[in-house]
Every structure is written in C-alpha cells, then in structure tokens.
Amino acid sequence: MSRPDAKGWCPSAYRPMESGDGLIVRLKPRFGRFTAWQFRQIGAYATQFGNGIIDITTRANLQMRGVSEAHYPALLEALRSDNIVHREPHYEQVNLLVSPAVSQDSQTQMIAEIIYGVCDQFKDLPAKFGFVIDTGYERQLHRASGDVRIERGYDDALLMRCDGVEAGLLTSLERLAKDLSELLNWFQEHSTAQNRRMKHLSQIVPDRWTIDKPDAPKADLPLPSDKADIIAAAYGQMKASGLAALTSGLSDDTAIYVLPNKSLMLTSGHFQKIDGYITSLEDPRLFIATCSGMPACGSAHINTHSLAEDIISEGCLPTGMQLHISACAKGCASAHPTDICITGHEDAFDIVEKGCAWQSASVKSLSRPALYGWLAQQK
DSSP states (O other): OOOOOOSSOOOOSSSOEEETTEEEEEEOOGGGEEEHHHHHHHHHHHHHHSOSEEEEOTTSOEEEEEEOTTTHHHHHHHHHHTTSSOSSHHHHHOEEEEOTTSOOOHHHHHHHHHHHHHHTTOTTSOTTOEEEEEOSSSBTTTTSOOSEEEEEOGGGOEEEEETTOSOBEEEOHHHHHHHHHHHHHHHHHHOOSSOOSGGGGGGGOOGGGSSBOOSSOBOOOOOOOTTSSEEEEGGGEEEGGGHHHHTTTSOTTOEEEEETTTEEEOSSSOOOOOTTEEOOTTOGGGGEEEOOOTTTOTTOSSOHHHHHHHHHHTTOOOTTOOEEEESSTTOTTOSSOEEEEEEEETTEEEEEEEEOTTSOOSEEEEOHHHHHHHHHHTO
C-alpha cells in the first residue's frame, strides 16, 4: 500500500497551519541550532501566544502549538525581533538539516549559506523538499528526510548526492552553487504533481550525478546520556513552561542542537534534569514513537500519548523493540518500518509488524485489552 497524502502543508513561521488545537508555527533552527537564550524566548512565547506545547519534529524543527490567528502577528514579530525567525521569508522556506557530528566551522557555515542563496532562486520548490549537510566522518543523517545530501567524498572532498541514489557528484565550495543550481533546474523540469521529491526521480537521475560514493560509513544519531548533555523529549513534546528551568545552568550563547530523533544536544555544559525528558537509555519511552494524536490533530482517532503511557504502565512493552503508535494511517511519526506499528481506528487497533502505518495489517481490529495481551506475548 502507498502512503496516504498528508492534509495541509509543511508549516513555517511565515505560513502556519491550522490543526486541531489552533495554528502550528514551525521554527527552523538556522544551521541546526538555537542559542539557550533563544530557546528560553521560544518557551516564553509558546506560553504567551500558544497553548504551551512545543513539538520536536523528525526534521529537527520546533513547532509551537495552539496559536490563535489573533495572536499570530504579534508572535511573528517577536520571533523576528529576537532573530529566531529570519526577516527574509525565503530563509524560512528552506528545509536544512545539519549533522551534529559536523563541527560548526566555516566550511559548514559556507555550505549552508550557499544552499540558502541558491534556494532564493528556486522559490517554487515543493514545501517538503529538503537539504542535508552530513559531512562528518560518519553519516548520522542517513535516515533523516532530505532530497539533496552534501556528504564527505574521498580525500575530504564534498559529495552532492540525490536522495534514493547511492552515488553522487564530487564538488567543492567553489563549485557547489553552480552544481546545486543545475541539479535543482533538472529537478524542476522533471518533477510532477505526483513526483514531488527527489527519491521519486531517482531512477532517471543523469549518470554524471551518480559517479562517486560517499567516503563515510552510516552511523546512528546520538542518544540520551545520563550526563544530561543529550536529552530526548518524551513522545517528541516539550512543555514550554519548563524550558527556562531546563536551560537554567547554561549561558545565553550556549548552542542547543535540535536532532531529528527528537532530542536536544549540547557540546558544552548539561541540561538540568526535569520531568518529561529522557536521560537514560533504559527509559521505556525512548522505544516508542508517536504522532501528536488527539486532541491536537484533526485527523487523529486516538490519544497516542495516553496509549503509550498505558502500554508502559501495563508492563507489556516488548523488550528491545521499537514501537510506533499512529493515530491514523498517514504515519507522521515514522516514515520508516518499525518492529511494531499500532494504528488507531476509533475503538480498534491494527498492527503492522516490521512495517509502516499505511501498510496492510497483520493483526486487525484489536480492542485495547486485546492489544495489551498481544504485546505481552511478544516480550
């Protein structure tokens, strides 16, 4: 089965999206990070103008929830004044992921600036079209969503690679803007209403862009640490009221990196340990991915967070397995197969094993007690 189309669009700060709990205003960290001061401001504004809930998305963005249309103009101006949102709207249209393994040196900064500059010439790219800078000695963003990837080639050269294609084109800082412009021109000439992502065109990418393979192995993203330098938000949500306490030990200019596994990372210092965050690899919430669910999402059939908590309290979470709880068949919390995917359909639950929410279920129409019993059998 193919994945159902998502309703709405990919929101941004300049183009928020209506959801079940109000407007969603998405904040994209420039170069993959906010300062601790900006982080505190985001928390204050989410409380002042929204419902006090902030999502961490799989694109390593933050989303303020529950913003009213009446409050939105004042929120946008506050975000612009604090340089959390760029005053040039085209910057906020660019989806850019930066690997936390890549030192924030001049090369990384220059790659990002080149991408921002080129995208100013391509304002009609699909809203979900994204770029990944993953030039560390390990590729930690290989599972993250992206259409054009800038990676490490042999002899530390840069490699520009299309998503869905194993090899790419060796380039350099001097040639990257030209090479990227040519690739985006080609994409716009060949994309259609049905084929809006680079992976949809991977079979017809010209040979000259598929010559060299990356010279860095794949690796996992950093995981929570008891040192509290990496923490995960339980079920991908944070309470805005706690962000000041979370960062109270950090200087204003400390960089906070947002990761696509819904974690926050510091390269210096540590977060204060407060409720709602995962700081141990033994925390069962680390093994459960959920979407926002009811009542936040108008498409949702179930409250995903309460179901996750109930599964943990019932003691039926299968050991060592990744669980995905989806409130509908779109599977927003995970585009990749998980060990067990539970999809809610009002009063019943379907299960896909080693698959995604939109695929054919191997077990159908379980009641909640039957679901707990089935999960317990998998332990």
